[in-house]
Amino acid sequence: RLLAAQAISEWFDRTDRPPVNVDRLSVILEARDKLEPLRKLVGTHFRGRREELAMLDAREGFGPGKKRVLALTGIGGVGKSALLGRYVLSLADQPVPRPFVYLDFDRTDVDPARERSLIERMTRNLGLLYAGLASSRDFYAIEAAAAGDTLEQPLADWLPRGSTDEELLLNLNQRLEFLDTDSFVLIFDTFEQVALRGPDVMDRFANFLQLVLQ
Numbered sequence: 731r732l733l734a735a736q737a738i739s740e741w742f743d744r745t746d747r748p749p750v751n752v753d754r755l756s757v758i759l760e761a762r763d764k765l766e767p768l769r770k771l772v773g774t775h776f777r778g779r780r781e782e783l784a785m786l787d788a789r790e791g792f793g794p795g796k797k798r799v800l801a802l803t804g805i806g807g808v809g810k811s812a813l814l815g816r817y818v819l820s821l822a823d824q825p826v827p828r829p830f831v832y833l834d835f836d837r838t839d840v841d842p843a844r845e846r847s848l849i850e851r852m853t854r855n856l857g858l859l860y861a862g863l864a865s866s867r868d869f870y871a872i873e874a875a876a877a878g879d880t881l882e883q884p885l886a887d888w889l890p891r892g893s894t895d896e897e898l899l900l901n902l903n904q905r906l907e908f909l910d911t912d913s914f915v916l917i918f919d920t921f922e923q924v925a926l927r928g929p930d931v932m933d934r935f936a937n938f939l940q941l942v943l944q
Contacts, residue, residue, distance in 0.1 A: 760858055765822055768815035768832070776816050779809075786817045797943045811919055818917060822859075829906055830915040831855045835923035842924045842935040845895050849876040852916070853902060860909075868905045872898055899941050916942065 786800075802810045814832070821830045831852045833840045841847050850873050857869035875893055889901055906914050924935055 764832075764855065764858070765819065767834075768818055771812055772815045772819060776812060779813055779816070782813055783817060783820075786813075787820070799939070799943070814917055814919055821915065827859050828913065828915070829856060829859065829909060829911055830917065832917045832919065834919040836920045842938075843927065843931045845934070845938045846876045848938060849873075849895065849898050849902070856902075856906075865905065865909060868908075869902075872902055872905070895938070896941050896944070899944070 802814065804810050818830065818832045821828050832855070833848070833851055835842060839847070840851055853869045853873035853876065857866045857873060860866040860869065871889055875889055875891075876898055890897070893901070924932060
């Protein structure tokens with residue numbers, strides 16, 4: 731229905747009073763597209779795992795000034811991604827957004843060997859999460875800087891041209907602090923895809939994760 735609404739709105743886009751804001755609809759569709767695979771994965775059959783969900787929801791160590799890595803391990807098919815999916819959807823479906831980013835290494839656009847692309851994906855997801863709010867503009871500015879899009883640079887005088895990965899992540903952390911929230915949850919799924927790329931890629935991702943945790 732949303733795709734049909736987008737097509738119809740584009741027909742009337744040049745009229746004096748378009749029935750739908752095309753830009754706003756595109757944001758809604760993109761945000762939905764990112765979560766739709768998780769909704770299909772979790773489906774309506776997800777049951778149990780209350781203890782594990784409670785542990786994730788408590789986010790031990792994710793308070794202000796505390797950053798910690800939590801690894802979910804288990805044999806293939808045991809339900810790790812489904813558990814993460816249920817948790818992510820619980821964050822996404824709240825009336826007041828809680829900042830989170832879900833990145834799946836099964837996706838071709840999530841490359842552990844391209845640190846800048848990870849920053850792009852992180853800030854893009856946050857911009858979509860807070861679409862319509864002033865903070866989304868800041869996240870999109872960092873995304874543009876990571877992508878090397880200088881046209882967006884004037885949007886943020888606090889973001890120097892040619893920022894390093896460390897500077898971009900520092901600015902991202904500062905923007906998150908402005909949200910006045912007690913946590914930011916960053917989830918990387920299907921980590922075995924990183925391991926399959928070999929030790930060099932593993933080392934690069936480990937170094938990137940250290941920058942995130944600073």
